[in-house]
Structures are given as C-alpha cells and as structure tokens.
Amino acid sequence: MTKLCIKIDLDLCQGHGVCQAEAGEVFELQDTDAPYPQAVVIKENVGNDDREKVLKAEKFCPNAAITVTEE
Numbered sequence: 001m002t003k004l005c006i007k008i009d010l011d012l013c014q015g016h017g018v019c020q021a022e023a024g025e026v027f028e029l030q031d032t033d034a035p036y037p038q039a040v041v042i043k044e045n046v047g048n049d050d051r052e053k054v055l056k057a058e059k060f061c062p063n064a065a066i067t068v069t070e071e
C-alpha cells in the first residue's frame with residue numbers, strides 16, 4: 001500500500017471545515033494566528049479506509065488548499 005502525503009497550504013485555508021466533515025479522522029480545525037481556525041493533519045499514516053475520504057476532502061476543499069500525493 002502506498003502512503004499518502006497530505007499537505008495543507010495555510011495561506012489558502014480559510015477554515016471552511018469541509019475537510020474535517022469529509023475525513024474527520026485525518027483533518028481537524030485548530031485555532032491559529034489567523035482570525036479563523038485552520039485545518040491540520042492529525043493522522044500521518046492514511047490507510048485504505050481513509051484514502052477515499054481524504055481524496056474527497058482534497059477535491060471539495062473550496063480553496064484548493066489540500067494537496068495529496070502518493071509516496
């Protein structure tokens with residue numbers, strides 16, 4: 001199984017929370033210096049169970065802040 005590398009561009013993330021709604025096991029909104037919470041990756045090793053959810057989060061993030069690549 002290939003590993004997914006998940007990156008969030010915090011310059012783009014505006015805390016819409018779509019990622020957390022799609023894959024709450026992987027993304028979590030946390031308070032930052034920005035005026036709104038931003039997403040962080042809370043699960044490093046993403047297996048097949050979460051793969052589809054993570055790809056949906058990438059696809060539906062309104063700010064295109066999530067990049068998912070295979071390692």
Ligand code: SF4
Nearest residue numbers: 013014016017019061
């Ligand atoms: S969906 Fe995109 S913009 Fe919204 S919190 Fe997640 S990464 Fe940030």
